[in-house]
Amino acid sequence: GAGVSQSPRYKVAKRGQDVALRCDPISGHVSLFWYQQALGQGPEFLTYFQNEAQLDKSGLPSDRFFAERPEGSVSTLKIQRTQQEDSAVYLCASSFFVAVNTEAFFGQGTRLTVV
């Protein structure tokens, strides 16, 4: 596709349920970021991949959050035992270069609502 694609666009989960959110970056993009955006707030960093390597996971809020990018393209963000405070929009972004100033493109996000 032409841009970063995220699926599903909307997800409603019952508290305690596990969820998996998918990100298809732009083809050939090396860098991939996940951000969490609570209602009325700016995005907050969760984790960063360079190809398949997860180089920074300092923003993951708890051990219930897990991200992977096994083949260096598609990435999945998994949240186990969801809680109400996990309700947010989850944004994925990708960029081609890492060593020069080429900024990342964002996807439309997945809106997660935990009930």
Added chain:
Amino acid sequence: GQQLNQSPQSMFIQEGEDVSMNCTSSSIFNTWLWYKQDPGEGPVLLIALYKAGELTSNGRLTAQFGITRKDSFLNISASIPSDVGIYFCAGRKVSTGTASKLTFGTGTRLQVTL
């Protein structure tokens, strides 16, 4: 987590007016970015600033990277209805390359009336 301070939080302006918003931080950032986010969409990059003191324009938009590296501002001239949306500043600590996280501001919601 940390978020940069943006002001104003929201603003209502008339079509044709100029708009100014700013972003401040207690710590230094070596890259400043400005994004616009429409409802149900991801942020879209408007302007990127990589050097302290840099002034950059993109059409009706002008942004500056503060000399102290702790602030930035965005101006929109002659606003039009499609300028409606939420504007976010974002900073990055590393001085070269993009392989590092962004810290976003709290956002400025812009409403434009005819």
